Every structure is written in C-alpha cells, then in structure tokens.
Amino acid sequence: xxxxxxxxxxxxxxxxxxxxxxxxLGGAQAAIVFIKEPSSQDALQGRRALLRCEVETPGPVxxxxxxxxxxxxxxxxxxxxxxxxxxxxxxxxxxxxxxQCVARDNATGEEARSANASFNIKCESGRCAHSLTFNY
Numbered sequence: 001x002x003x004x005x006x007x008x009x010x011x012x013x014x015x016x017x018x019x020x021x022x023x024x025l026g027g028a029q030a031a032i033v034f035i036k037e038p039s040s041q042d043a044l045q046g047r048r049a050l051l052r053c054e055v056e057t058p059g060p061v062x063x064x065x066x067x068x069x070x071x072x073x074x075x076x077x078x079x080x081x082x083x084x085x086x087x088x089x090x091x092x093x094x095x096x097x098x099x100q101c102v103a104r105d106n107a108t109g110e111e112a113r114s115a116n117a118s119f120n121i122k123c124e125s126g127r128c129a130h131s132l133t134f135n136y
Contacts, residue, residue: 001059005074021029031056031110031112032056032057032061032103032105032110032111032112033055033056033057033112034053034054034056034101034114035054035055035056035104036047036052036053036054036087036111037052037053037101037112037114037115037117038051038052038053038099038100038101038114038115038117039052039115039117040116040117040118040119040120041117041119041120041123042119042120042121042122043087043090043095043119043120043121044090044121044122044123044124045090045091045092045121045122045123045124046090046091046124047084047089047090048086048087048088048089048090049087049090049119050084050085050086051065051084051085051087051088051099051101051117052084053065053083053084053085053103053107053114054084055083055103055112056103057103057105059073059104059105059107060105060107061103061105062103062104062105062106063080063101063103063104063106064080064102065085065099065100065101065102065112066085066099066100066102066106067082067095067097067098067099067100068098072085072099076088076096077089077091077094077133078094083103084102085099085101090119090121091121092121094120095119095121096119096121097118098116098117098118099113099116099117100113100114100116100117101109101113101114102114
C-alpha cells in the first residue's frame with residue numbers, strides 16, 4: 001500500500017485538523033462575536049428607527065440593551081425585535097444617550113458588549129415642540 005512512502009495523506013492532514021479543532025475540543029470558551037454592531041445614526045423626532053445587533057456564538061445567548069449603562073425596558077414605543085432594538089417613534093428626551101447591545105451566555109457566564117451607539121435626533125417642523133416652562 002503506501003508503507004514505503006509514509007503515512008496516507010488523510011493522516012498527514014490530521015495535525016492541521018486537530019489544530020483547528022483543539023480550542024473546541026479542549027473545552028476552551030468560544031468567544032461571542034458581533035456580526036452586526038449598532039452604529040450611531042441620524043433620526044427624525046417621532047419617526048421609526050432601528051439599532052441592529054447580531055451575534056455569532058456556539059450556543060444560545062441572551063441579548064439585551066443598555067442606555068447609559070441601565071437596562072432598556074420594552075415599551076410600545078421602544079422594544080427588542082430579535083436581538084435588535086426597534087423604535088416606533090424616536091424621542092429626543094427619552095432616546096438621548098449611549099445605547100449598547102449586550103450578549104450573555106448564561107451557561108458559561110461569558111458576556112460581550114458592543115460599541116456605544118447614539119442618535120443625532122433632528123426635528124421636522126413642529127415635531128420637537130415640547131412645552132418648557134421656566135420659572136424666574
């Protein structure tokens with residue numbers, strides 16, 4: 001067979017394959033990788049917007065959002081849509097700040113945070129008319 005020439009080619013490939021699979025087989029944690037991270041963007045007051053977040057992991061993860069470090073609670077106006085954050089109507093007072101997507105593997109405790117993203121909220125005529133009262 002090929003005894004004189006050495007080992008069959010399938011066995012010669014084994015070291016390369018083992019190097020590629022070693023982190024998975026050796027029990028090392030596979031990192032949570034962001035495929036799409038949220039990015040800062042312009043938005044119009046009262047209009048729809050979406051902050052995208054997609055992660056790749058070997059197992060299930062819980063994805064949630066922070067606004068200035070505090071967890072974002074779902075409302076009718078602002079809510080999680082899959083792993084992204086959807087806005088039915090952007091509000092310059094409630095949506096000002098740094099949003100961050102967080103992915104957590106509850107089995108291993110591994111957590112990854114995206115870069116911060118914010119809105120540059122612009123007003124159309126009459127859409128930013130919030131009543132402000134000044135007492136002197």
